[in-house]
Amino acid sequence: MAAYVHPYYPLGLELPGVQPLVMPFEKILAVFFTACGMALAAGWYMTGRAKFLSTGERSMACWFLCSGLIHLFVEGTVVLNSKFYQDTSGNILNEIWKEYSKADSRYATRDDFVISMEAVTAFIEGPGCLLIVWGLLKAKPWRYTAVLLVSLGQFYGDVLYFGTCLHGGMSRHTRPEFIYFWFYFIIVNGVWLVVPMACMIHAAKKINNAIEGTGEKKHA
Amino acid sequence: MAAYVHPYYPLGLELPGVQPLVMPFEKILAVFFTACGMALAAGWYMTGRAKFLSTGERSMACWFLCSGLIHLFVEGTVVLNSKFYQDTSGNILNEIWKEYSKADSRYATRDDFVISMEAVTAFIEGPGCLLIVWGLLKAKPWRYTAVLLVSLGQFYGDVLYFGTCLHGGMSRHTRPEFIYFWFYFIIVNGVWLVVPMACMIHAAKKINNAIEGTGEKKHA
Numbered sequence: 001m002a003a004y005v006h007p008y009y010p011l012g013l014e015l016p017g018v019q020p021l022v023m024p025f026e027k028i029l030a031v032f033f034t035a036c037g038m039a040l041a042a043g044w045y046m047t048g049r050a051k052f053l054s055t056g057e058r059s060m061a062c063w064f065l066c067s068g069l070i071h072l073f074v075e076g077t078v079v080l081n082s083k084f085y086q087d088t089s090g091n092i093l094n095e096i097w098k099e100y101s102k103a104d105s106r107y108a109t110r111d112d113f114v115i116s117m118e119a120v121t122a123f124i125e126g127p128g129c130l131l132i133v134w135g136l137l138k139a140k141p142w143r144y145t146a147v148l149l150v151s152l153g154q155f156y157g158d159v160l161y162f163g164t165c166l167h168g169g170m171s172r173h174t175r176p177e178f179i180y181f182w183f184y185f186i187i188v189n190g191v192w193l194v195v196p197m198a199c200m201i202h203a204a205k206k207i208n209n210a211i212e213g214t215g216e217k218k219h220a
Numbered sequence: 221m222a223a224y225v226h227p228y229y230p231l232g233l234e235l236p237g238v239q240p241l242v243m244p245f246e247k248i249l250a251v252f253f254t255a256c257g258m259a260l261a262a263g264w265y266m267t268g269r270a271k272f273l274s275t276g277e278r279s280m281a282c283w284f285l286c287s288g289l290i291h292l293f294v295e296g297t298v299v300l301n302s303k304f305y306q307d308t309s310g311n312i313l314n315e316i317w318k319e320y321s322k323a324d325s326r327y328a329t330r331d332d333f334v335i336s337m338e339a340v341t342a343f344i345e346g347p348g349c350l351l352i353v354w355g356l357l358k359a360k361p362w363r364y365t366a367v368l369l370v371s372l373g374q375f376y377g378d379v380l381y382f383g384t385c386l387h388g389g390m391s392r393h394t395r396p397e398f399i400y401f402w403f404y405f406i407i408v409n410g411v412w413l414v415v416p417m418a419c420m421i422h423a424a425k426k427i428n429n430a431i432e433g434t435g436e437k438k439h440a
Contacts, residue, residue, distance in 0.1 A: 113333035116383030141432035145424045163336030204365045210430035212361035
């Protein structure tokens with residue numbers, strides 16, 4: 001049998017024991033996006049009883065539920081399993097990363113920044129997102145503080161994710177095809193710039209109004 | 221004249237045109253820490269008229285003034301001047317980095333993460349720090365939001381700064397001598413973990429109390 005030639009950029013990158021996808025990529029995407037849709041729907045259902053939540057905050061709770069589960073399970077996998085690309089079991093979490101690495105081979109080569117950032121994302125921001133869901137449902141006084149901190153963590157991690165690529169040359173680790181560059185790399189990651197920014201703006205407005213309301217310079 | 225052999229780790233690292241320090245390192249440190257002391261003192265003087273500020277918030281304003289100036293001028297220099305190690309003019313900002321690179325040669329080799337993170341620190345967090353000084357002096361309603369965001373930016377950048385080193389092997393870019401490893405690398409950078417954390421705790425308390433005070437679940 002001829003040796004398997006991997007598709008990751010730069011071509012010829014040494015990845016000992018690298019294995020081809022077990023699932024067709026359409027199936028990987030279908031499973032991932034269906035799971036995201038189910039998480040969002042579960043969030044919508046869960047928050048239906050909290051009548052005091054505006055539609056905006058209900059949507060925010062759904063976002064943090066879905067995002068937290070992605071951080072914990074999907075990103076947690078790539079942090080803990082440095083040899084995901086050798087997997088032949090068809091485990092969907094490893095398959096996701098075997099496919100995504102076409103958009104960024106730094107996951108396979110264990111780039112210092114990418115793995116450090118993903119460790120924080122998976123194991124600090126992941127639980128943080130789920131805590132926010134609870135905080136929103138129970139209208140905890142710390143909920144907007146948590147939204148601000150977790151969203152900035154997501155946003156800044158993503159800025160550096162794009163920043164390191166821009167600084168090093170955008171095409172070094174990324175296949176140029178539309179789906180890998182534009183869809184996986186730019187659009188999917190772009191979601192974690194746009195939505196956290198919207199969450200930060202919402203939380204900042206709530207906080208600034210509340211602080212203004214106290215109007216107590218003396219206790220500053 | 222024999223070629224100058226640079227002191228940066230790993231030894232033998234190629235740094236074309238690298239030049240020795242112009243100033244003795246004691247002078248570099250003296251100038252840097254005197255400038256920091258002057259910034260702190262100026263902050264203390266400036267905030268003296270704002271009688272409503274507690275000692276804690278007055279100290280915080282001093283910290284953000286000093287920290288903001290370091291971000292803008294010192295870290296701004298290393299971002300913009302990629303060839304700082306070739307400088308022979310004795311410019312103190314370049315001298316600082318020629319000396320500090322003994323603790324982390326990634327500044328000289330233009331590591332993607334280090335330069336991306338420093339760019340955000342210098343040009344987003346730097347002005348952000350100065351904005352906070354103004355916000356505290358004028359008791360602006362957004363001041364605690366800004367403290368939370370800027371401090372988390374500093375903290376997370378520093379976590380990743382240490383994280384990338386831990387992941388890649390702590391001694392790869394750092395000379396092992398006490399002053400470079402412990403003082404420059406661990407202690408000086410450690411300040412940007414400890415103080416931002418204290419600032420975040422202070423701001424979070426203020427915010428959580430204010431949000432609790434509104435007590436308006438209906439408007440959530």
